[in-house]
Amino acid sequence: MRKRTLSMVLVMAFLFTIMPTFQSVYAGLPDTEDVVSLEDGNIARAGTITSIPPFTSGIDPYAYWPRVNDGQLPTGSSPSYAWNSWNTGGNLVWIQCTWSEPYIIDATRVMWWYDNGGVKLPLSAIVQYWNGSEFVEVTNMKDASGNPVTSVGVEGNGTLGNNRIWNGVTFDPIVTTKLRLLITEPSSPVGVGVGIGEWEIFGLGVLDDPELRSVIIVGEAKPVIGDINTYKTFVIYPNLEGVTYEWSVDNENIIRIVGDNTGETVNVEAVNVGIAKITVKMKDSNGNVLTTGTYTLTIQGENGPSFDINTSFNMDGLTPGYTLNARVDVTNNGDEDYKVIIIAALYEADKMVNVSYISKIISVGASESLSCGFKLPSDLTNHKVKVFVWDGDNLQNTNMIPLSDIVTLE
Numbered sequence: 573m574r575k576r577t578l579s580m581v582l583v584m585a586f587l588f589t590i591m592p593t594f595q596s597v598y599a600g601l602p603d604t605e606d607v608v609s610l611e612d613g614n615i616a617r618a619g620t621i622t623s624i625p626p627f628t629s630g631i632d633p634y635a636y637w638p639r640v641n642d643g644q645l646p647t648g649s650s651p652s653y654a655w656n657s658w659n660t661g662g663n664l665v666w667i668q669c670t671w672s673e674p675y676i677i678d679a680t681r682v683m684w685w686y687d688n689g690g691v692k693l694p695l696s697a698i699v700q701y702w703n704g705s706e707f708v709e710v711t712n713m714k715d716a717s718g719n720p721v722t723s724v725g726v727e728g729n730g731t732l733g734n735n736r737i738w739n740g741v742t743f744d745p746i747v748t749t750k751l752r753l754l755i756t757e758p759s760s761p762v763g764v765g766v767g768i769g770e771w772e773i774f775g776l777g778v779l780d781d782p783e784l785r786s787v788i789i790v791g792e793a794k795p796v797i798g799d800i801n802t803y804k805t806f807v808i809y810p811n812l813e814g815v816t817y818e819w820s821v822d823n824e825n826i827i828r829i830v831g832d833n834t835g836e837t838v839n840v841e842a843v844n845v846g847i848a849k850i851t852v853k854m855k856d857s858n859g860n861v862l863t864t865g866t867y868t869l870t871i872q873g874e875n876g877p878s879f880d881i882n883t884s885f886n887m888d889g890l891t892p893g894y895t896l897n898a899r900v901d902v903t904n905n906g907d908e909d910y911k912v913i914i915i916a917a918l919y920e921a922d923k924m925v926n927v928s929y930i931s932k933i934i935s936v937g938a939s940e941s942l943s944c945g946f947k948l949p950s951d952l953t954n955h956k957v958k959v960f961v962w963d964g965d966n967l968q969n970t971n972m973i974p975l976s977d978i979v980t981l982e
């Protein structure tokens with residue numbers, strides 16, 4: 573495996589305040605024009621790609637997700653070996669790589685695919701990672717020349733999909749199971765998309781190299797009442813002798829530890845619905861806390877979510893030039909509080925041209941009204957509005973689990 577040494581400054585920034593005596597090695601940007609193999613550190617090849625928007629029409633973009641990390645570069649205007657978001661609407665999309673185990677990552681590069689027709693180079697692309705509870709932006713991002721940047725490069729040199737320019741960035745090392753490109757698409761023409769010929773991500777499996785272990789907790793994030801699940805921590809400082817662990821929970825009315833709380837793994841029983849945290853402290857042989865990790869659990873009721881959902885509009889049919897308001901009345905009949913997101917989307921034919929959303933936590937037994945909408949254009953030929961009700965609290969983080977049927981107004 574290709575390994576490069578990062579400056580100790582970066583290592584120190586990542587490794588908290590106490591430095592062990594080993595010198596860690598990470599991946600960094602490669603210098604080859606070819607697609608880098610998994611063996612040489614391109615861990616995108618080991619991940620699974622997903623994206624949003626999920627709205628599909630004509631060509632199903634889902635079918636193209638595997639092309640983002642298939643190791644193949646497109647050779648012409650055909651989108652073979654490339655993914656694109658053409659005709660999916662909106663101008664903010666993300667594409668995500670997910671792994672089944674944590675990786676330490678410090679660099680990525682993208683070869684955009686575009687034909688200058690329905691697919692163009694993006695306006696910008698931010699790199700985000702999952703920190704265990706939310707997606708956050710990487711820090712200290714630099715381009716391949718070492719200049720500070722806020723976006724991945726958006727360079728290309730082929731208008732018919734023959735692009736061969738890699739846009740690479742490095743950043744402070746992160747340990748994560750999910751990396752995301754948050755892409756701003758050009759705003760016109762309507763339905764214009766962005767495309768990726770290949771996305772490479774450079775890092776090392778935390779499990780592959782004990783020197784790179786970090787404090788990450790893995791296990792079931794949404795256990796059901798009565799279940800006992802095992803959670804495992806992956807920790808740093810493996811060279812230290814006599815390391816010990818101490819697990820705890822913040823609310824024993826919701827979760828409790830079953831058995832030993834001093835191992836690399838711990839068993840946790842879900843006692844009641846609610847949200848609670850597991851914490852693990854890692855200590856050296858003198859009892860000093862070296863690092864602490866937390867993991868948030870959302871305990872599900874045995875009966876699962878149950879809702880009454882009614883959608884209504886402030887107009888009987890789409891009215892040109894007026895502001896449409898979609899109102900969704902939600903009653904939570906389940907046995908747990910739930911985050912609900914309401915999305916109203918305006919479509920011209922099958923292209924999404926406007927979207928509005930709102931979210932709220934609906935308590936057990938509560939009825940709430942959520943409203944969102946937008947001003948309708950003066951020409952509504954072939955337009956319709958669809959309202960989606962999903963599990964989640966924002967458009968970037970929703971897991972897209974529908975809670976009701978889609979309601980359409982034309």
Ligand SMILES: [Ca+2]
Pocket residue numbers: 639640641642643644645646653654768769770
């Ligand atoms: Ca590809």
